[in-house]
Amino acid sequence: MSEHQSRLDLFIDRMVSQRACLDYAIARTAGQSGPVFELGLGNGRTYHHMVHHVQDRPVYVFERAVASHPDSTPPNDLVILGDVRETLPASVARFGASASLVHADLGGHNREKNDVFARLVSPLIEPLLAPGGLMVSSDRMYFDTLTELSLPDGAVEGRCFIYQR
Amino acid sequence: MSEHQSRLDLFIDRMVSQRACLDYAIARTAGQSGPVFELGLGNGRTYHHMVHHVQDRPVYVFERAVASHPDSTPPNDLVILGDVRETLPASVARFGASASLVHADLGGHNREKNDVFARLVSPLIEPLLAPGGLMVSSDRMYFDTLTELSLPDGAVEGRCFIYQR
Numbered sequence: 001m002s003e004h005q006s007r008l009d010l011f012i013d014r015m016v017s018q019r020a021c022l023d024y025a026i027a028r029t030a031g032q033s034g035p036v037f038e039l040g041l042g043n044g045r046t047y048h049h050m051v052h053h054v055q056d057r058p059v060y061v062f063e064r065a066v067a068s069h070p071d072s073t074p075p076n077d078l079v080i081l082g083d084v085r086e087t088l089p090a091s092v093a094r095f096g097a098s099a100s101l102v103h104a105d106l107g108g109h110n111r112e113k114n115d116v117f118a119r120l121v122s123p124l125i126e127p128l129l130a131p132g133g134l135m136v137s138s139d140r141m142y143f144d145t146l147t148e149l150s151l152p153d154g155a156v157e158g159r160c161f162i163y164q165r
Numbered sequence: 166m167s168e169h170q171s172r173l174d175l176f177i178d179r180m181v182s183q184r185a186c187l188d189y190a191i192a193r194t195a196g197q198s199g200p201v202f203e204l205g206l207g208n209g210r211t212y213h214h215m216v217h218h219v220q221d222r223p224v225y226v227f228e229r230a231v232a233s234h235p236d237s238t239p240p241n242d243l244v245i246l247g248d249v250r251e252t253l254p255a256s257v258a259r260f261g262a263s264a265s266l267v268h269a270d271l272g273g274h275n276r277e278k279n280d281v282f283a284r285l286v287s288p289l290i291e292p293l294l295a296p297g298g299l300m301v302s303s304d305r306m307y308f309d310t311l312t313e314l315s316l317p318d319g320a321v322e323g324r325c326f327i328y329q330r
Contacts, residue, residue: 008214012180049173
């Protein structure tokens with residue numbers, strides 16, 4: 001953490017960057033018909049933003065247990081319940097390489113734990129993306145075949161990452 | 166909620182406005198020696214920001230139970246544990262009208278409940294402020310003798326409020 005930034009500063013940078021990257025990725029994949037995957041729902045703020053802006057594509061939510069704000073609770077048939085270590089591999093069989101956009105905010109306070117988890121889930125996410133599909137993450141991911149893109153205006157370097165298949 | 170804003174948009178506006186109002190209020194009260202009161206600690210992000218920027222004044226935290234991030238946990242002697250409906254009146258006896266700055270982020274998802282709570286705690290906060298002291302809140306408060314100030318640059322109208330004794 002920077003000496004000059006408070007945890008509030010870092011958090012604001014992360015949320016602003018997440019929104020900038022998501023808005024950019026939603027617009028850039030607008031021509032694709034494949035589903036959008038949100039990994040982790042939390043209280044549902046980011047999901048609420050995504051369904052506000054994603055047109056003509058279903059937004060599926062991967063979550064262990066839904067505990068979101070009532071305004072931001074996805075319909076049952078778009079929730080994929082369970083541990084992503086199991087539900088992501090199962091989704092390769094169900095969806096194939098069809099996702100137009102995958103978003104993940106692993107979101108823990110512990111940077112090392114987040115990194116371990118990012119290394120674990122990266123190879124599980126990679127086969128779900130359609131050619132041209134984008135992955136937006138608040139943590140650095142570890143992909144073999146995806147290309148890291150430059151961040152859009154408004155996003156802060158290191159606070160968000162975009163990858164393209 | 167605006168039709169055009171997502172919950173993520175509103176949340177970012179609230180956090181950015183909170184920071185802008187706090188930075189402004191900390192600078193404006195820098196010449197005062199009275200304590201700073203943070204009502205509610207949560208995970209401690211805002212407290213972390215305040216202790217980063219407040220010089221030469223103790224920052225007391227009012228909280229029912231401390232459950233903050235390890236980086237942002239206040240020293241025991243600066244924590245006032247308990248329900249604010251009891252600890253605020255007890256603090257009038259202890260501190261008098263001496264606070265240079267009081268910050269509250271009532272922070273619930275339910276706007277009506279926040280408003281009920283704001284009406285309840287406003288008269289408990291009012292007698293703690295020193296003359297010239299400021300109160301920063303994420304919700305509209307209900308004070309008899311304080312003056313609402315204009316928001317500083319960077320804050321969004323309705324997302325934060327500043328009052329002066």
